Amino acid sequence: MSDIQHTYPAGTTPVLTVDNLCVDFGVDNAWVPAAKNLSYTIGPGEVVAVVGESGSGKSASSMAILDLLPKNSRVRGTIDVNGRSVTSMSPRALRELRGEEVAAIFQEPMTALNPVYTVGFQIVETIRTHRPMPPSEAAKKAIEMLTLVEMPDPKKAFDSYPHQLSGGQRQRAMIAQALVLDPSLLIADEPTTALDVTVQAEILELLRDLKDRLKSAVLLITHDMGVVADLADWVVVMQQGVIVEQGPAAQIFASPQDPYTQALLAAVPHLGQSDGEEVDVTETLSEVASESIAEFASAEREAAVHVTEPVLALNDVIIEYGARGKVGTFRAVDEVSLEIGRGEILGLVGESGSGKSTIGRAAIGLQPIAGGSLVVAGTDLSKHSRKIVKTLRRKVGIVFQDPSSSLNPRLPIGESIGEPLFLAGEAKGKVLDRRVEELLDSVRLPKSYRNRFPHELSGGQKQRVGIARALSLSPELLVADEPTSALDVSVQATVLELLKGLQRELNFACLFISHDLAVVDIMADRIAVMHHGKIVETGSRDQILRSPKDPYTQRLIAAIPVPDPEQQRERRELRRTVLKATDDVA
Numbered sequence: 001m002s003d004i005q006h007t008y009p010a011g012t013t014p015v016l017t018v019d020n021l022c023v024d025f026g027v028d029n030a031w032v033p034a035a036k037n038l039s040y041t042i043g044p045g046e047v048v049a050v051v052g053e054s055g056s057g058k059s060a061s062s063m064a065i066l067d068l069l070p071k072n073s074r075v076r077g078t079i080d081v082n083g084r085s086v087t088s089m090s091p092r093a094l095r096e097l098r099g100e101e102v103a104a105i106f107q108e109p110m111t112a113l114n115p116v117y118t119v120g121f122q123i124v125e126t127i128r129t130h131r132p133m134p135p136s137e138a139a140k141k142a143i144e145m146l147t148l149v150e151m152p153d154p155k156k157a158f159d160s161y162p163h164q165l166s167g168g169q170r171q172r173a174m175i176a177q178a179l180v181l182d183p184s185l186l187i188a189d190e191p192t193t194a195l196d197v198t199v200q201a202e203i204l205e206l207l208r209d210l211k212d213r214l215k216s217a218v219l220l221i222t223h224d225m226g227v228v229a230d231l232a233d234w235v236v237v238m239q240q241g242v243i244v245e246q247g248p249a250a251q252i253f254a255s256p257q258d259p260y261t262q263a264l265l266a267a268v269p270h271l272g273q274s275d276g277e278e279v280d281v282t283e284t285l286s287e288v289a290s291e292s293i294a295e296f297a298s299a300e301r302e303a304a305v306h307v308t309e310p311v312l313a314l315n316d317v318i319i320e321y322g323a324r325g326k327v328g329t330f331r332a333v334d335e336v337s338l339e340i341g342r343g344e345i346l347g348l349v350g351e352s353g354s355g356k357s358t359i360g361r362a363a364i365g366l367q368p369i370a371g372g373s374l375v376v377a378g379t380d381l382s383k384h385s386r387k388i389v390k391t392l393r394r395k396v397g398i399v400f401q402d403p404s405s406s407l408n409p410r411l412p413i414g415e416s417i418g419e420p421l422f423l424a425g426e427a428k429g430k431v432l433d434r435r436v437e438e439l440l441d442s443v444r445l446p447k448s449y450r451n452r453f454p455h456e457l458s459g460g461q462k463q464r465v466g467i468a469r470a471l472s473l474s475p476e477l478l479v480a481d482e483p484t485s486a487l488d489v490s491v492q493a494t495v496l497e498l499l500k501g502l503q504r505e506l507n508f509a510c511l512f513i514s515h516d517l518a519v520v521d522i523m524a525d526r527i528a529v530m531h532h533g534k535i536v537e538t539g540s541r542d543q544i545l546r547s548p549k550d551p552y553t554q555r556l557i558a559a560i561p562v563p564d565p566e567q568q569r570e571r572r573e574l575r576r577t578v579l580k581a582t583d584d585v586a
Contacts, residue, residue, distance in 0.1 A: 020038070051238065185216065196352050348528050397469075400466060418436045
């Protein structure tokens with residue numbers, strides 16, 4: 001472990017001091033360690049990032065600060081907040097500490113916010129729990145806080161329920177709730193993992209601005225090294241419950257000492273990584289920023305590529321969601337045309353709500369179209385019927401975003417993989433067993449895993465099972481809908497490499513859906529960019545990444561954080577320039 005000392009100017013007291021912290025969980029009458037002998041400090045206005053993969057102990061150790069661990073846990077060591085020991089506090093003192101001195105932003109705001117109360121009610125409740133204040137005054141302060149976190153319409157958000165806000169707006173609401181009492185320490189546990197790359201950039205900009213303005217210390221827990229480079233002053237790297245290295249962010253990124261830190265940084269996807277020549281995004285953005293708005297507006301979009309014998313062909317496809325109550329028909333996909341040939345991977349990118357997953361659902365027969373034509377593997381889906389969809393099931397496969405929710409928890413994985421083969425009448429008995437073992441081999445899983453249940457596998461292993469199941473009937477088209485967004489960066493790299501290898505070997509067409517251009521760059525032959533239900537730009541990887549024409553594509557590229565603090569500082573300035581230059585055209 002690195003022995004660099006974290007020092008502060010004379011007279012400065014750390015907001016948080018963690019010394020020899022150990023966290024254990026009682027399992028089967030034995031203590032299982034989750035974190036061992038952790039020591040680090042955070043000063044006022046400083047961001048310390050604790051990084052590592054799932055299971056490294058970073059979240060368990062941070063939740064110990066707020067005493068939010070389950071009852072079967074044991075905490076040893078020292079945790080001091082503003083010079084006061086947290087581990088020796090009474091339950092009442094801990095309740096006063098939470099919110100008043102220490103606040104938390106959680107990974108998924110939809111589950112952290114109460115769905116039956118308005119956002120305003122929840123912020124007001126936080127204020128009045130800790131301070132004697134009339135409801136009207138608390139409401140005024142809550143709206144001021146929503147304004148401070150740059151909520152688009154603070155008064156409307158105040159009266160809205162969590163489900164009525166977008167993901168980025170919910171995260172802003174949670175940040176407002178966390179900061180409303182001016183805490184000296186903010187714990188941000190994977191605050192941007194569930195967000196699109198452009199929304200993530202906005203939230204990071206907001207956190208940076210707020211910590212400078214309020215001088216709050218920030219404990220950032222994440223596995224995204226790009227986010228760390230964007231925000232952190234000091235980095236603590238954890239593996240299997242132990243700190244393997246810590247030091248200033250610039251030093252950790254420039255010359256990591258521990259092999260695990262080196263591997264973590266090496267696994268971060270970069271633009272241009274697929275062809276061995278990394279794209280200089282800063283240079284690309286500089287060129288974009290130097291162009292005039294008139295040139296943005298008049299730039300020619302890449303002409304549609306005609307594919308010989310396409311496996312998937314959309315021609316002016318319209319997809320709508322029907323009217324419900326007072327809500328009228330919503331057009332999710334508006335006259336989209338694209339083709340994918342055999343052996344080709346098309347990357348479909350865009351933010352949440354752009355319509356890309358709707359196209360994926362339509363391609364496998366789960367969503368009828370309202371206009372245009374849709375042909376999949378020679379099957380015309382323009383007139384949606386159960387009989388037509390049934391004939392399509394042997395020709396298409398899908399890999400879902402969350403491997404945990406896409407597998408039946410009651411079935412061993414061997415049965416999950418073999419189920420499509422059995423239902424299609426392709427194999428049974430010993431032949432089915434042999435095919436299942438072959439599929440496990442193809443996704444690099446031991447044959448013995450066939451008898452394991454999903455909860456006994458890691459996230460990456462479950463996604464491999466999902467890929468094996470999707471490929472069990474040798475489909476002509478595979479739809480991969482955000483297949484790696486829920487995975488750690490190193491596991492993500494392994495799954496992408498596996499999927500790419502299988503695609504080359506089996507030569508199926510693939511629609512790869514993602515909001516991460518760096519991931520799409522690794523996988524795709526061509527890239528199509530979606531925005532508000534329309535394809536705004538399509539072309540080869542080189543055309544989209546090196547010379548993006550559409551303002552929205554430029555914004556997507558500008559929002560991607562890179563694992564280099566110096567380069568990221570330049571990128572932030574260029575991103576502001578690009579946003580300013582494209583505001584009138586986007």
